[in-house]
Amino acid sequence: MKLFSKLIGVVALLALTACGGGGYFGDSPISGAPGGEAAGSADPNSVAYFNQTIGDRVLFVVDEHTLTSQARATLDDQADWLLRNMEFNILVEGHADEQGTREYNLALGARRAASVQTYLISRGITSGRIRTVSYGKERPIEICSAESCYSQNRRAVSVISAGPGA
Secondary structure, three states: OHHHHHHHHHHHHHHHHHHOOOOOOOOOOOOOOHHHOOHHHOOOOOHHHHHHHHHOEEEOOOOOOOOOHHHHHHHHHHHHHHHHOOOEEEEEEEEOOOOOOHHHHHHHHHHHHHHHHHHHHHOOOOHHHEEEEEEEOOOOOOOOOOHHHHHHHOEEEEEEEEOOOO
């Protein structure tokens, strides 16, 4: 029954996100708490809690795919959440800023996603629960020719979904 309730919540959240009109341009398709709830009021086992409180993304330095200490701290929290919520899987999206060629940025995004995947596996998440994809520079969340925008686009985003046994 609890699992069914979570599944209904995820489906409702997806429906609300689809109706939000904000589109899907670099953000996770599952984001925000239902009904505009504050981050602190979300169920600690919910996707909204994961996105808002734990954090669904880590940032990278220019032309790097190594994890910063801040990224590792976020991924530690993600791994703990995933270990407590075994019914969820994760898709790690690798992204790059707009500088460089399409091919270079796709490869860099893939390396960033793989770094996150490797780290989560080292923290006890089974490889079968993690998929990766690279979008390179194709899905920026900030668009401008300044470091403030570039730095937000150098990221890996963890997208949570219900697993096959859920």
